[in-house]
Each structure stands twice: as C-alpha cells, then as structure tokens.
Amino acid sequence: MASSQPLSPSHGSLQELAKEFKLGVPDRYIQEHRETTFVSNSSSPLPSIPVIDLNDFIISILESNNDQLKSLRSVCHEWGIFQLVNHGVDKLLVEKMKKETIEFFNLPLEEKLRYKLKGGDYQGYGQTILHSQDQKIDWADRFYMITNPLHRRKSHLLPDFPPSLRDTMENYLQELQKLAMTLFSLIGQAVNIDKQEMVDIFEDGMQSVRMTYYPPCPQPDLVMGLTPHSDAAGITILLQVNEVQGLQVKKDGVWFPVNFRPDAFVVNVGDILEIMSNGVYNSIEHRATVNTTNERISLAMFFNPKLEADVGPAKSLLTNTGEPPLYQTVVMEQYLKDFFSRKLNGKTFLEKMKIRNCESSET
Template identity: 45%
Template sequence: MASVEVSSLLVPSVVEMAKELSASIPGRYIRSDIERAVVPDGDQALEIPVIDMQKLVSGEPNNSEIEKLDFACKEWGIFQLLNHGVDSTLLENLKAEIAKFFKLPMEEKKKWWQTPGNAEGFGQAFVVSEDQKVDWGDLFYVLTHPLRLRNPRLIPTLASPLRETMERYTFDLNNLSTAMLGKIAEALHMKTEEMTVFVGEGRQTIRVNCYPPCELSDQVMGLTPHSDSTLITILLQLNDVDGLEIRKGGKWVQIQPLPDAFVINVGDILEIISNGRYYSIEHRVTVHPEKERLSFATFFGLGHDGELGPAPSLVSEQTPAKFTRVKVQEFYKGLFSRRLQGKAYIDTFRIQQD
C-alpha cells in the first residue's frame, strides 16, 4: 500500500456505529461467505517462525539466522521478529496513545476524516462500489515517508504526545525495514544493489486499525482476506485481543503474537521481485463479540519512478521469469481501483508456465 490517490468511496465510522447498535447491524456488513477457522492442537494458536534480529545482523559467517529467514519467507510468508531494537517504552507509549486516539469524540476525529478520492485519514480503504460488502472496523491510514509527500493535515496536526510518539515510531520502523530488506536480499542471494534500485526512495505508510466488538461477530469480518501489496508489512498488536488469521494449507488458522514482537509478512511486491521464491501470505482479521481489537500495521513499498518485476539476478534459463514487468505507478493505480480479494491482484501479473 503506497499510493493514496484513489477512487475510494466514503463509509460511516464503524466505531461510532457500534456504540449505538443492538443485535441488529446493517446488511452491508453481514457476510454469508465467511470460512470458519481451525484451531490447531486444541486451544493453541499457530506457532509461526520466530527470527531474532540481533542474531540476523550479527555478521557471523554461515549465519544460521539467515537460513531461518529464508525458510520463513519461502515456506510461510510470515514470521515473528524478536530483539528488533525498538524501545519497549516507546511501544507501550504508542499503545496507550493509539487507544486514546480512537476514543476521541467523533467531532474531533472529523478533522482527520478521509476526503473524496483520497484514502488518507480515518475511514476505510478499497471501497469501490455502493453495494460492496465492507469491513467491521475503522482505520487511520497515512503516508509517512518520504517526508516531502506527507499530508500536512494529518500527522503534523496530531496533538502531543501522540504526534511525537508516532514520529519516533515510524522513524525507527523505517530503519528496521531497511535493515530487514538488506537481510532478505542476502537470503535470496540477490545483488544488494538490485534491491536498492527497486526500492528507490521507498514508501512507508501506516494503517492503525480499530475493530470494535460485535455481538454478531461470526457474521462480520474485521478485515477482508487479502495479501499485502508491499515488500514487507510490520504489524504490532496493540492490545491482547487476538483475531489475526492466516491461510495455511488451505485453511484459516489464528496466530498469536508474542509480547512486543513484530509480526512481519511478505508482500506481493517481494513475491514478484523474488520471482516466486517467497510468497505473500493471505490473511484476515476476525471480530471479537465483546472486546475491541487494536493493531498498527506499517507498510513498506517502492518509490513510484521505477519498474517492478523479478530481479534480473534471480532469472535464468533454469528459473524463467514468473511475473510480467509493470511500471510501479501502474501497479499501485491498479491496486487501489479494486476491492480486496485474496491474492487476485498479484495473480494478474503471473506468467503461465508451459
């Protein structure tokens, strides 16, 4: 998610709606096609791979953590990151400030509400028709890097200390993503300069999510099943309410993040650049019947001046290109012109192999 100029339609605040509803909710939010999740091993959530950032950047020869990273991206498309270097006090402050942010009166939040044709601010994304089913949740979506492209009516107008906390967090996450992408290039045996050229000046966007409780939680969806059209996404769960699920082995399975760990998933762009060695994981968010869920997703994509396709160093006669090449601007334009639907978007770029 990098482009914010979209033809998205505006929808009401679900957080405000949830305050007034009884057991009846508008039909636009009711889903009849929700696949039930399986719960592995009785009560246990799925244990996804865990990577230690300190070990990853240790510089030791034959670093086994690089091999673990390669396995996680190739076989899972998702992993948890420990010892990531982001200050725990900063994370706690962020959690507290975001919780207060979503509790602001609606009249206050209207200052940051989405405007027609732009996804930034409070609201929902990927709403492209009046009769489309929509998610049970509000988001606050903002482009945060590069600084020159920031919307002056959003983060700069937030009150202290939320503004300073957000600035520090997004700065730290930008550094972390740069280091992570370097290690991913190393795991792929890809030329470092190739990744640098692909990224360009890069794009960092954030999506802070609030999924209010719903008595009919089994009939609504917090976030529609999809894969992220990013290089990588770094997710921080802001409270102890679970709901993140991934499609593994054709079935939906809930995962449970470790305390203060980041959940990192491979995006469509990285699947394309890696020529299919890594794959973007399909995921969704379910709704709790009694508790609100909060999360903070940070997306890392490409600058808009380049072209997207498999890295040349990963294409050969033995491993032909699996994806077509496309201008980055066109990739994002196509992304935001359609609703979320599993991995349907990246599939449009696949080359059918003989």
C-alpha cells in the same frame, strides 16, 4: 490511484455506531460466505507461526554462517509471515506508540472527524472505502496515510496531529524505517538478491501506516474485521496495540489464528517481495476477526519500493540463478494505480502480473 466512494458522513465511526448495535448487525456488515477457522484438538494441535530472533541473524552474518539465512528463506517461502523478537526498536518508544494510538481512538468523535476521509481519497479516518453500493463493510474504523515520500503527505493528517501523537509517530516511523531496511537486506540475501539492489529499490521508498480499531460485535461470526487479502507491499510490520487477538492467516487452505508475543512485531511478506523473489516467497493471505466483548487495536506499517522503481523479479536474482522471470516488470507508481483501479485483492492481482505460460517457481 483510483478514486473511491467513501461511506457517507453519517457512517463516519463504527466505534460510535457499534454502541447502538446491541442485538444484531446491520446487513451491510454481514459476510455471507465467511470461511471457518481451524479448531485445534489433542490430535491436531494449533499451528504456530515461526519466531525469528534478529540478534541471532546479526551474529550469524558476522560469523559468515548461512544457516539463519536458509531458515529465513524457508520461513518466507512456507509461511510468508513470522514474529520478530529482539528487533532493536526501543521498548519505551513502542509502549508510547501503543498508548498514543489508544488515545487517538479515545478522542471525541468530532476530533477524529477532523481527519475523516474526503470524497475520492483513500487517506484519512473512516470505515471501508466503497467501490460499489452493494459492497460489504469491514467491522472496523481505520486511519490510513502515506508517510513517505514527505511530499506525498497530506497537510491535514500527520502534520496536524495532536503534538504528542505526532512526535511519537515521527520517532516510531524513523525506527521502523531502519528496521525495515535491515529486514529487506536479510530477506534479499536469503533468496540471492544483491544487497545494493534492495537498497536502490527500497531505501527512502513509499511508506504508509494504518491504525485500526475493531469494536466488539454482538454477532462476530457474521462479520469480518478485515477482509481476506494479501498486502500490495514489500513487507508489513504489524504492532499489536492491545492484548486482544484477532489476526488470522491462511496456510494450506486453512485459516488459523496468530497468537501474538507481547515483545514481538509480526512481519509479513507482501506481493512486491513475492514478485521480486520470482515466486519463491509467499505473500500470505490474512484477515482479522472480532469478538463480542473486547475492542482490538493494531498499527501496521507498509514498506514499498520508490515510486519510480521497477517492480519485477530482481535483476540480480535472475542473473545469479539463471531462472526465467515469472512476473512482468512495471514501475511502482503504475503498479499501485493498476492494483487499485482493478479493485482486486493481492493474490488475484499477482495472477494478473504473471507472465503467461510460466510454471510456478520452486525452491
């Protein structure tokens, strides 16, 4: 991946700096062209992202009923995001993961800076990674790291965590890996990709995690907690750590908020699945906003193909449907290098991946 210039050490923690910004926001955080959010009224109620019950899917598959798969295909095509309930991950583990994440951000600054971003790297604790000196900075602190394959882990990050956070994180990663493979199987079946092809591509693939802390902001309408983007991933599984909302998605050209259910994960389709589905699925564009009074904390896990796997329209899908490929095929590791070296957001990069003169895929 391309090297990037992190913020200087004096800017190591927005969580600490934000305590000083009582009256205004420094220019480097101000977003000049922020699009407005949908406001509901009696004639235009607030749209709500779909909720999927994993138990219903398992029962449906056992009964050879394809209605749930058709619904999943529709959700991933129309929305590219859904809330997943009855997901099977132990509630006590989820609650412990939330608690440990909050405690990480409550550590003294000198403790957190043990994991700070190093020059030219993108893994560790810090603020927005800078590609240019005039780049705007998100109103957030982040901790990002690769967790799989194991040999790609940084020795000073997860292995060096406080024992309780490390052990909880390891258990959480294992459970989320199982859940992700179940979802890949179902999402693949829904669009006519053979189950074995999904296993070959995603099992023991590249996985990473990002913990994000969004401090309160005196002028929240001027900043972004997370710049609009789509994820360069297969799927993302997001855990809302505290009860503060802030995630927004863009549908039909309009931004509107996601209201989290306390018992759910939010799952969104990433660029890789849009490519693998040959354009049937939608890698949803999303962003995060902040508020004046409450911090927001989230934990996202990103699931990708093996680094040596080919990324392109799924071979079995092309065979099963007879459709021509709409996207190029590249090796995953090269895909990531190209994505980050071009410094593009997901949707722009997907356009680069499209084969010229191809029409968009329709369901």
